[in-house]
Amino acid sequence: MSEAPSPSRALMRPAATVLENQEVARGTFRLRIADPEIARRILPGQFVMVRAAAEGTDDPLLGRPFALYDVQHDSSGKPTSFEVVYLVIGRGTDSLSRRRPGDRVDVWGPLGNGFGPSPGPGSALFVAGGIGQTPFLALGRDWLGKATYGDPSDSGRATTVSSATLLYGVRSAGLLAGVEDFERAGIGVEIATDDGSAGRHGFVTQLLADRFEAGDRPAKVVACGPPPMLAGVARLTQAHGVACDVSLENHMACGFGACFSCVTPILQDDGRPDLRRVCVEGPVFPADRVDWSRPSH
Numbered sequence: 273m274s275e276a277p278s279p280s281r282a283l284m285r286p287a288a289t290v291l292e293n294q295e296v297a298r299g300t301f302r303l304r305i306a307d308p309e310i311a312r313r314i315l316p317g318q319f320v321m322v323r324a325a326a327e328g329t330d331d332p333l334l335g336r337p338f339a340l341y342d343v344q345h346d347s348s349g350k351p352t353s354f355e356v357v358y359l360v361i362g363r364g365t366d367s368l369s370r371r372r373p374g375d376r377v378d379v380w381g382p383l384g385n386g387f388g389p390s391p392g393p394g395s396a397l398f399v400a401g402g403i404g405q406t407p408f409l410a411l412g413r414d415w416l417g418k419a420t421y422g423d424p425s426d427s428g429r430a431t432t433v434s435s436a437t438l439l440y441g442v443r444s445a446g447l448l449a450g451v452e453d454f455e456r457a458g459i460g461v462e463i464a465t466d467d468g469s470a471g472r473h474g475f476v477t478q479l480l481a482d483r484f485e486a487g488d489r490p491a492k493v494v495a496c497g498p499p500p501m502l503a504g505v506a507r508l509t510q511a512h513g514v515a516c517d518v519s520l521e522n523h524m525a526c527g528f529g530a531c532f533s534c535v536t537p538i539l540q541d542d543g544r545p546d547l548r549r550v551c552v553e554g555p556v557f558p559a560d561r562v563d564w565s566r567p568s569h
């Protein structure tokens with residue numbers, strides 16, 4: 273597992289400025305926040321907590337976690353802002369979707385362990401279900417050697433992957449968000465929809481099964497999405513002997529290890545499950561360490 277950065281390194285931003293908050297697909301928004309320091313430090317697979325309380329209120333009280341989508345730079349190459357992409361689900365994301373450029377939101381991060389270095393020199397497959405594609409734009413750029421995230425002095429450059437492909441499943445075509453961003457970054461995209469309105473008719477796990485059937489052996493599979501999809505990906509990769517990490521999306525209250533609202537059973541070296549905080553020890557875990565028989569993720 274990648275080593276988690278110390279929570280004390282997370283930056284608290286009680287009034288970060290919203291630069292953009294644009295609907296990019298049905299109920300799906302891309303939010304850009306000005307913060308050069310978070311933008312400079314954050315790594316693919318890490319996340320930030322964002323809280324958008326209505327003017328003059330504390331509602332909602334808790335922040336909501338969102339994965340890094342991408343980082344923007346000025347003309348001299350200095351990081352200036354970062355983006356997350358979110359689907360409106362309930363109160364927190366609905367409130368966030370009402371923020372306009374110039375509004376302020378509370379942000380804390382970077383949080384969590386991130387995906388770690390490229391498994392190069394083979395290929396990488398990213399499997400996303402629903403809004404699970406969001407961590408893979410930055411990850412693909414990083415592993416393909418097209419962008420650098422975080423402090424370059426923290427790690428040497430790993431061998432890049434030869435190719436990266438996103439297998440992207442959504443319920444219906446209107447929910448597809450950011451396909452052009454991935455293609456522009458040199459990440460191949462294959463789509464599956466539950467209703468057949470775009471790409472392959474069926475679940476995204478079928479795209480992965482087809483690749484294995486055809487003899488594809490990626491250096492690594494990384495998955496993010498609903499737990500049943502993750503469990504399916506874990507089963508398939510294990511059956512074909514391919515390394516797989518998953519990024520879990522448990523409910524979180526604090527995001528930095530203090531409240532234990534996000535714990536999930538993780539199998540230890542002796543095969544027994546022990547509870548781990550997804551916000552600190554995760555959100556990225558080896559798929560074969562997640563206890564898929566228990567319903568807390």
Ligand SMILES: Cc1cc2nc3c(=O)[nH]c(=O)nc-3n(C[C@H](O)[C@H](O)[C@H](O)COP(=O)(O)OP(=O)(O)OC[C@H]3O[C@@H](n4cnc5c(N)ncnc54)[C@H](O)[C@@H]3O)c2cc1C
Nearest residue numbers: 336337338339357358359361362363364365406521522555
């Ligand atoms: C590390 C991490 C990264 C994430 N990255 C993204 C991202 O990039 N984009 C994105 O859109 N979302 C992401 N999520 C999920 C996102 O945080 C939730 O969708 C959000 O917190 C919902 O908040 P809400 O106030 O709108 O919904 P709430 O009002 O809190 O919940 C509405 C309903 O949805 C259910 N629900 C809410 N969150 C979850 C969850 N995580 N799992 C299962 N059911 C849930 C609740 O039980 C409730 O029924 C991430 C989560 C984690 C842990």
Ligand code: FES
Nearest residue numbers: 527529531532551
């Ligand atoms: S969200 Fe508080 S400990 Fe993980």
